[in-house]
Amino acid sequence: xxxxxxxxxxxxxxxxxxxxxxxxxxxxxxxxxxxxxxxxxxxxxxxxxxxxxxxxxxxxxxxxxxxxxxxxxxxxxxxxxxxxxxxxxxxxxxxxxxxxxxxxxxxxxxxxxxxxxxxxxxxxxxxxxxxxxxxxxxxxxxxxxxxxxxxxxxxxxxxxxxxxxxxxxxxxxxxxxxxxxxxxxxxxxxxxxxxxxxxxxxxxxxxxxxxxxxxxxxxxxxxxxxxxxxxxxxxxxxxxxxxxxxxxxxxxxxxxxxxxxxxxxxxxxxxxxxxxxxxxxxxxxxxxxxxxxxxxxxxxxxxxxxxxxxxxxxxxxxxxxxxxxxxxxxxxxxxxxxxxxxxxxxxxxxxxxxxxxxxxxxxxxxxxxxxxxxxxxxxxxxxxxxxxxxxxxxxxxxxxxxxxxxxxxxxxxxxxxxxxxxxxxxxxxxxxxxxxx
Numbered sequence: 001x002x003x004x005x006x007x008x009x010x011x012x013x014x015x016x017x018x019x020x021x022x023x024x025x026x027x028x029x030x031x032x033x034x035x036x037x038x039x040x041x042x043x044x045x046x047x048x049x050x051x052x053x054x055x056x057x058x059x060x061x062x063x064x065x066x067x068x069x070x071x072x073x074x075x076x077x078x079x080x081x082x083x084x085x086x087x088x089x090x091x092x093x094x095x096x097x098x099x100x101x102x103x104x105x106x107x108x109x110x111x112x113x114x115x116x117x118x119x120x121x122x123x124x125x126x127x128x129x130x131x132x133x134x135x136x137x138x139x140x141x142x143x144x145x146x147x148x149x150x151x152x153x154x155x156x157x158x159x160x161x162x163x164x165x166x167x168x169x170x171x172x173x174x175x176x177x178x179x180x181x182x183x184x185x186x187x188x189x190x191x192x193x194x195x196x197x198x199x200x201x202x203x204x205x206x207x208x209x210x211x212x213x214x215x216x217x218x219x220x221x222x223x224x225x226x227x228x229x230x231x232x233x234x235x236x237x238x239x240x241x242x243x244x245x246x247x248x249x250x251x252x253x254x255x256x257x258x259x260x261x262x263x264x265x266x267x268x269x270x271x272x273x274x275x276x277x278x279x280x281x282x283x284x285x286x287x288x289x290x291x292x293x294x295x296x297x298x299x300x301x302x303x304x305x306x307x308x309x310x311x312x313x314x315x316x317x318x319x320x321x322x323x324x325x326x327x328x329x330x331x332x333x334x335x336x337x338x339x340x341x342x343x344x345x346x347x348x349x350x351x352x353x354x355x356x357x358x359x360x361x362x363x364x365x366x367x368x369x370x371x372x373x374x375x376x377x378x379x380x381x382x383x384x385x386x387x388x389x390x391x392x393x394x395x396x397x398x399x400x401x402x403x404x405x406x407x408x409x410x411x412x413x414x415x416x417x418x419x420x421x422x423x424x425x426x427x428x429x430x431x432x433x434x435x436x437x
Contacts, residue, residue, distance in 0.1 A: 304392020328362015
């Protein structure tokens with residue numbers, strides 16, 4: 001049974017206010033739901049700043065060279081959030097033309113942008129070439145040759161990282177593991193692709209090969225695979241006589257979704273990466289490269305909370321107490337995709353003891369639309385609110401209009417201020433579902 005005073009997976013400004021209700025950054029969540037409707041996603045600005053500053057501080061503590069943090073925007077992106085991330089001095093890991101354009105409009109400097117993706121389009125590559133991004137991250141030999149042709153036609157010299165797949169297995173869900181031998185991502189070491197790509201880029205007048213990149217997956221809590229991956233990057237670089245100016249072990253560090261999850265030891269992540277890079281360069285007598293981490297989920301998951309309103313309840317013949325909410329699969333497909341686990345609190349009575357076993361389900365026409373298969377909560381009534389923490393990553397960014405549901409409003413919270421980052425969609429909006437000339 002979860003302690004009623006444990007808010008360690010909620011945003012850092014979460015409190016129980018004088019009315020006995022949940023608040024974030026001093027804002028009463030019930031009042032926010034009444035103002036903006038439900039489902040409603042709230043983001044705590046203080047939590048995101050805390051995460052950014054924590055990584056930057058850990059790098060200053062453990063890495064003797066230059067280091068940077070780039071936000072993996074696929075976790076959640078909007079123009080309003082992009083502006084705030086740029087103001088924090090972060091770079092951006094982008095994977096599409098849309099993400100490139102938002103990053104540009106929000107004021108991210110080109111020298112902090114990395115274009116990723118396993119099948120980049122011509123418009124995406126040409127936009128990155130024209131902007132002069134820090135790195136186009138080449139994912140395959142085919143893409144490498146295609147990009148060289150585009151660079152030649154556009155009279156550009158592309159700044160290149162190579163995404164290397166070290167053929168390592170990590171302990172995470174198969175759908176978010178990206179570094180194994182059968183992965184669709186990256187240039188594999190085992191079959192010689194990585195070495196061939198290094199040789200090609202070194203000899204191309206249209207490429208400036210500056211760095212190597214890898215990404216092991218997501219929701220990783222063990223730091224040692226990062227050490228092993230970095231060692232493998234340096235082995236292939238050394239064999240080809242390439243001294244990297246920049247090294248990126250990607251992102252993927254895990255976050256807590258329930259109170260039962262282990263602690264967030266990001267210090268071990270940064271320390272291990274820093275030690276591995278420093279040791280690999282010292283061993284070879286090479287100058288320290290710039291190290292770039294690319295956290296996405298870790299930056300925003302804890303900052304976000306989803307608010308849902310309780311609707312119908314029923315008891316099945318098997319004795320399961322089902323509680324339905326006004327959101328679910330359309331705004332959060334992660335449970336159906338990955339079997340993701342969540343918890344919740346009753347907004348109006350967060351300190352009440354959890355005494356009843358329930359299954360929290362969504363309102364959509366799928367049997368798999370289950371938000372929380374089993375949870376203990378206080379008795380709940382129609383119209384009350386459930387707050388689901390750790391909702392800031394890969395929910396809104398993978399949301400849909402299934403059953404023609406409107407994507408929810410999103411608000412940014414600071415002490416004394418609420419900012420709408422994304423308005424709730426409305427059926428009356430021209431062009432939402434069907435093109436209206």
